[in-house]
Amino acid sequence: MADFSKRPVVIGLEVHIQLSTDTKLFCSCPTDYIGKEPNSNTCPICLAVPGTLPLLNDRAVALGSRMGLGLHGEIQHYSNFHRKNYFYPDLAKAYQITQYGLTISVGGYLDIESEGGAKRVRVHHLHLEEDAGKLVHPTADGRLTGAAYSLVDYNRGGVPLSEIVSEPDMSSPAEARDYVVRLRQLARYLDVSDGEMESGSLRVDANISLSNPDGSYGTRVEIKNMNSLKSLERALMYEISRQNKVLDSGGRIIQETRLWDDAEEVTRSMRNKETASDYRYYPEMDLAPIVITDDQIDKFRRSMPELPWEKRERFADCFGLSKEETSILTEQKELARYYEDVVSNGAPPSRAANWVRMEVLRSLNEHGLRDIRDFKVRPELLAELVKRVEAREISSTAAKEVLDLLASGEPDLGEAIKRVGAPAGRVTGDDLSALADRILSENPDVADAIRSGQDKKGGKVKFLQGLVMKETKGQADPKEASEVLSRKLGF
Amino acid sequence: MQIHELTAVETAKAIKEKKFSSVEAVKAGFERISKYEGHVGALITTLEEEALRKASEIDSRLARGEDAGPLAGVPYIVKDNFCTHGIRTTCSSRILENWKPTYNASPVNYMNDAGAILMAKANLDEFAMGSSTENSIIGPTKNPRDLRRVPGGSSGGSAAAVAAGYVPVALGTDTGGSVRQPAAFCGIQGLKPSYGEVSRYGIIAYCSALDQVSPLARSVEDLAVAMEILARADSSDTTCDGYDRPKFSGALSTENLKGCRIGVFAGFEASQMDPDLYGALSKAGDMCREAGAAVEPIDLPIAVKYGVATYYVTALADASSKLGCYDGIRYGTHIDGPTLADMYANTRTASFGEEVRRRIILGTCLLTEGFYQNYYGPALKVRTKMTEEFDGIFEKYDAYLLPTTPSLPYLLGTKETDPNRMYLGDVFTVPISLGGLPGLNLSMGFNGDGLPLSVQIVGPRYGDSKVLGVASVLERMIGRPRVCDPRALGEVA
Numbered sequence: 001m002a003d004f005s006k007r008p009v010v011i012g013l014e015v016h017i018q019l020s021t022d023t024k025l026f027c028s029c030p031t032d033y034i035g036k037e038p039n040s041n042t043c044p045i046c047l048a049v050p051g052t053l054p055l056l057n058d059r060a061v062a063l064g065s066r067m068g069l070g071l072h073g074e075i076q077h078y079s080n081f082h083r084k085n086y087f088y089p090d091l092a093k094a095y096q097i098t099q100y101g102l103t104i105s106v107g108g109y110l111d112i113e114s115e116g117g118a119k120r121v122r123v124h125h126l127h128l129e130e131d132a133g134k135l136v137h138p139t140a141d142g143r144l145t146g147a148a149y150s151l152v153d154y155n156r157g158g159v160p161l162s163e164i165v166s167e168p169d170m171s172s173p174a175e176a177r178d179y180v181v182r183l184r185q186l187a188r189y190l191d192v193s194d195g196e197m198e199s200g201s202l203r204v205d206a207n208i209s210l211s212n213p214d215g216s217y218g219t220r221v222e223i224k225n226m227n228s229l230k231s232l233e234r235a236l237m238y239e240i241s242r243q244n245k246v247l248d249s250g251g252r253i254i255q256e257t258r259l260w261d262d263a264e265e266v267t268r269s270m271r272n273k274e275t276a277s278d279y280r281y282y283p284e285m286d287l288a289p290i291v292i293t294d295d296q297i298d299k300f301r302r303s304m305p306e307l308p309w310e311k312r313e314r315f316a317d318c319f320g321l322s323k324e325e326t327s328i329l330t331e332q333k334e335l336a337r338y339y340e341d342v343v344s345n346g347a348p349p350s351r352a353a354n355w356v357r358m359e360v361l362r363s364l365n366e367h368g369l370r371d372i373r374d375f376k377v378r379p380e381l382l383a384e385l386v387k388r389v390e391a392r393e394i395s396s397t398a399a400k401e402v403l404d405l406l407a408s409g410e411p412d413l414g415e416a417i418k419r420v421g422a423p424a425g426r427v428t429g430d431d432l433s434a435l436a437d438r439i440l441s442e443n444p445d446v447a448d449a450i451r452s453g454q455d456k457k458g459g460k461v462k463f464l465q466g467l468v469m470k471e472t473k474g475q476a477d478p479k480e481a482s483e484v485l486s487r488k489l490g491f
Numbered sequence: 492m493q494i495h496e497l498t499a500v501e502t503a504k505a506i507k508e509k510k511f512s513s514v515e516a517v518k519a520g521f522e523r524i525s526k527y528e529g530h531v532g533a534l535i536t537t538l539e540e541e542a543l544r545k546a547s548e549i550d551s552r553l554a555r556g557e558d559a560g561p562l563a564g565v566p567y568i569v570k571d572n573f574c575t576h577g578i579r580t581t582c583s584s585r586i587l588e589n590w591k592p593t594y595n596a597s598p599v600n601y602m603n604d605a606g607a608i609l610m611a612k613a614n615l616d617e618f619a620m621g622s623s624t625e626n627s628i629i630g631p632t633k634n635p636r637d638l639r640r641v642p643g644g645s646s647g648g649s650a651a652a653v654a655a656g657y658v659p660v661a662l663g664t665d666t667g668g669s670v671r672q673p674a675a676f677c678g679i680q681g682l683k684p685s686y687g688e689v690s691r692y693g694i695i696a697y698c699s700a701l702d703q704v705s706p707l708a709r710s711v712e713d714l715a716v717a718m719e720i721l722a723r724a725d726s727s728d729t730t731c732d733g734y735d736r737p738k739f740s741g742a743l744s745t746e747n748l749k750g751c752r753i754g755v756f757a758g759f760e761a762s763q764m765d766p767d768l769y770g771a772l773s774k775a776g777d778m779c780r781e782a783g784a785a786v787e788p789i790d791l792p793i794a795v796k797y798g799v800a801t802y803y804v805t806a807l808a809d810a811s812s813k814l815g816c817y818d819g820i821r822y823g824t825h826i827d828g829p830t831l832a833d834m835y836a837n838t839r840t841a842s843f844g845e846e847v848r849r850r851i852i853l854g855t856c857l858l859t860e861g862f863y864q865n866y867y868g869p870a871l872k873v874r875t876k877m878t879e880e881f882d883g884i885f886e887k888y889d890a891y892l893l894p895t896t897p898s899l900p901y902l903l904g905t906k907e908t909d910p911n912r913m914y915l916g917d918v919f920t921v922p923i924s925l926g927g928l929p930g931l932n933l934s935m936g937f938n939g940d941g942l943p944l945s946v947q948i949v950g951p952r953y954g955d956s957k958v959l960g961v962a963s964v965l966e967r968m969i970g971r972p973r974v975c976d977p978r979a980l981g982e983v984a
Contacts, residue, residue: 044594048816050587051574051596051693053728085812085858087835094815152820280858282812282867285700288729 007210007247009240010217011176012168015183016161017193018131018201019063025130025160026054026097026287033155034199038136046158048092053286060128060160061104061290065300067162067192068105068126070307075297079104081128081284086277089152090133098129098163100281104290110166110186111309114178121179122167133157162192168207168217173236177229180204185308189333197228204232209253210243218243219253223267225260235260239267311336319349328357334372338379345383348390355386359400363407377406384413397474420473427472428480435476436484439467450489461485494519495656496974499565499713502659503606506564507553513546513564513608520566520610523656527977533632533642533651535571536579536612542566545608560606561716568652568661570645571612572619573599573704574693582695583617583627586823586842596693597725598662598704605720610658613648617844618814619669619697621645622916623906626846631903635977636678636943640900643673646707650677653707656974660708660717665930666697667802668895668920670705671947674932676900678943679972680962681707682714683920685953686927687732690725696813698806699730701924710971711962714931715739718955737956745960749783753961754884756893756919757788758795764897771935771944775892775965782964791893793880794922797873799914802921804857804870811854814847874925881926885951890961894919895932895947919947929955931962934972941980943972 024031027045045052065075079102083095105126112119133154137147164183170176184195184202195202204226209218223239226232238260243253258267271277306314308330315326315336330336335356342352360375360382369375382403389399398420405416427435440447443464450460461482468481494516497505506513521539528534549564569575572582574592581587595603603609616626624647625631632647634640635655642651646663650673653661663670665683674681682705689704696702706717719740724733755776761769780786819825819838826837843851857866884891896916906916923930928949935944948965950958 047821049592049822050580050582050590050695050816051592051594053692053730055727055729083812085815087815087818089818089820089831092816092821094818095812278860280812280855280863282808282858283700285698285809286696286730 006244007212007218008215009171010168010209010211011170011172011236012207013166013170013176013179014205014207015164015166015180016203016205017067017164017183017187017195019060019128019160019162020191020193021057021059021063021160023057023059024158025057025060025128026158028055029158031159033153033159036155038151038153039155041155042157046092047154048094054097054284056287056290057160061292062300063160063190063192064104064126064128064162065292065297066190066304067164067187068108069300069304070186070190070192071105071108071110071123071126071164073105073108073123073126075105075292075300076102077292077294078102078289079127079292080289081287082281083284085280085282088132089150090135090154090157092133092154092157095282096130096132097284097287099127103127104292110179110182112175112178112182114172114175116172116175119169119175121169121175124165124167126162126164129161129163131156131159131161168209173233173240176206176236177233180229180232182308185331189305189308191305200227206232206236208236208239208243210240210247218247219255221253221255222257223260224257224270225262227262231260231262234265235267238265242267305333308333319343319353321349321353325353325357328361329353332372338372338375341379342383342386345380347383347386351386351390352383355382359403363403367407375407376409376411377403381406381413395474397469401473427476432468432472432476432480432484433488435468435471436481436488439464439471440485440488443467447489461489495523497659498710498971499562499567499607499659499708500710500716502565503562506549509553513549513553514543516564517542517546517566517608517610520657524611527635527655528657530638531633531635531651531655531977532630533614533648533655533657534568534611535581535583535614535627535629535648538578538609538611541578542608542610549606549608560604561720562602562660563606565607565660566610566658567602567607568611568613568649568658569596569599569602569609570615570619570649570661570663572615572664572695572697573612573662574695575599575609575612578612580612580695581628582619583615583629584843584847585628586817586838587695588628588824590823592693594693597690597727598721599693601720601723602662607660607720611652613646613652613661613663615648615663616645616669617847618695618810619645619664619666619702620810620846620850622668622672622914623901623903624648624651624673625903626844633903633977634676634900635975636676637900637941637980638977639902639979640942641676641903641906643676643896643900645669645673646681646705647673647676649707650674650679650681651977653677653679653709654972654975655977660706660713662717662721663705663707664694664697664702665705665920665924666701666703666806667924668917670707671895671920671923671930671932672916674707674934675895675945675947676943678934678937678945678975679707679709680711680714680932680934680966681705682718682931682955682958683924683929684718684722684955685929686924687730688718688722688736688929688953688955690721690723690728690731692725692727692731696809698809699813700809701802701806703924709974711931711933711959711966712740712743715743715959715963718959722955732953734953739956739959742956742960743963745964747783748779748961748964751779751784751890751961752888753779753784753786754789754888754891755779755786756791756891758790758792759897764894765899767938767942767944768894768896768899772892772894772946775933775935775946778965778968779892779961782968787888789884789888789891791880791884791922793873794877794926795918798877798922798925799918801870801873801877802917802925803853803914804866805874805925807850807854808857808867809854811851811858814843814851817842877922878926881922881928881951885954889950889957890954891949893947893949895930895945896920899938899942923947923949927952929953929958931958933962933965933969935969 649661
């Protein structure tokens, strides 16, 4: 386990998010490269055919600006692109077009909440750039080593990314994780990106150092290749231990880039400062500068939806929900929307919150659904169900079964209630007595054991009581059921 | 006059009036080509069959009374760095030796839409890097005015083709003088428009920041008409300006230069450059005065002192990254090797010529950490200072005259061994490129040895019309350049 007390940890993150445009950053090829036949989403521009020129996708500029505004950044009236030069087969032009120096959004911050409490992480800037293609190595493990040849797929080449560079304001892997979670949430709220780490729509590079005894920054190490939140945290944990060990044994940290190996759970040196690439940044003269007017910035601002933290605050104020409830309900804007629709259809806010938070999420999970919009129980239906529970027309237990039926495709609430078999109204008096007799006769061993005094802790009576409640779909009073059973058992 | 001696406008008019057909015009061009191309070597690819087919299409359209465009049936040539659909586009380089683009450069589409007939693809210095058209896969182009001399470069093939009467009009590209200097060496007119006037889409880049498509012709009127066809906004090139362009041929009605203020370069003594060219500049100044202009001498200290260095830093840096795409993977020559790095090295070493490799290496070096701060950074600052110097001039003057080149066309093989000397030949053209200004080479007749003389007319950014106006007045006074039958001149002292 990493030791945080020994030397303060300093973490800064560079997060790439794929902007959800229909077309690439500099041409009109589609961006949906996943599962596509290699090199089918390409054109002369993204293949760097001689004579072609890049054309800037306005939508990417709008999405980048939106994200910048979401991060409280300052949208720049004038920014431009540079060429980042390096040779690699996945880069058709031998340079990546990226912003450098003059970027589309500068400054800003993101508030996070982690085990250490609330914290503001400052954002250095946000810039636009194009993605590279992909190399495919025909080896068993998919690695370059041992491959007789490699294939290149340019489908991803030119897909728009925005890179968000934080200040080194995070001091633990948990904070780094929370920053990424909040950033992803923001991107999704703004419809800027789907933010999926597994599919590569969101990629994180981390810079981490351990501070010196005098408080000055230590030597920074960059870690790449973390494909999930879990591997981000593990890689940072590993790196803290590694650096502490090196320093404890009197060693020196060298400035380098390390790759996280998810299988071995270690970071490995990729290149150090001496062998670091010199990208020879050069202004991209094939593109006119990006000029954004005050009017456009106003327009972007006006088109901003309610942001996660604004929604949390409103849910707490308007619906009287707890902090935990608001944070779960606002995690995804679609879920928040669903909840609000349930409430606006007449369900009491607090009970609706419980239902959405507990039962709906459970059901979604059971049905393997990631998006509430695919959930068969539409908000108005759930509202109706919640209202019936509230009116004591149906027990909570029965209602949960009803919900499951609805979620499995039963479209009609009345029909679902009938199918669950929950009796209308309560089971009491003679009905309850007759049911108790049947339960006792069906479980003679249990009844005998109780009568012969073997139920000192009362567990066996509770078991019978549970059977009664199950048979009545919860429509009996548990206390009354217990009393009726005890009487029949002779005490 | 014979067909091949006519200008583009005259040819178009004659075809429209059915004095001869487009097919006849194309045939006349190919007669010249078959007669002289063996000596001149201006063309990499000829397109006789396609040209005749298109010409007969134009003839049919005209016969039906259709408007087939302002240059209907007129033959033209493009430099071989313009992409042409299905037609080999080599850039004079082994790396693109057999490459056929799948699309047309925008300017090629514009010319075709105007009814012009593409006859051939012209020779150039590899990737437009050079001033003599000697760095080429097909060997050097010779100057038709004197076959022992270079035609200038890098658009030497286009210039030679126009001078030799293959075509009345050709397109080249000018980055630091690549159209103006060969126009000067071949004794014809050539205009590098303001940066941003003409789309660069489909032009194989040398330097994105400076490349500009430029017409060459034997009359200023042809240049103006070509500009009307070429200069327009193009949604495929964001550096091509979207502004409403003037009617360039309107400038041709400029009767005299009364009320005009014209500056004449006064930075060199006669001894610092070729005396005949110095004389041509003075003569041009006198002609302006005669035409009613107020003419004053004016220096250009920053641009002349720092222009060449600034230009080469800017252009080479750009070229080094722009030429990275020739990696042997997607198109062009591929030479394998045991590792990826070997494949890159094998492909690029064997397929780029010496001058191109020199410029890539220099450009790469210039952008490397440390060098950038010492070279590229200062170059940007100097460029700003130069722009201010030009702004100062054009606050006072309508146009500025300076030489196009400091020397007359030199003998083949005499300068290519010394790149530094060749680079200095660009002293008067590169500052204009760095300023993004329009610059027109105007033929000023010949010296006593029969070698072409010229002057460069420069205007403010987007003042292309002004430049054409001044040029047309001077052209009327001195006469239009004529087609020549390519030949070698006698011994030169």
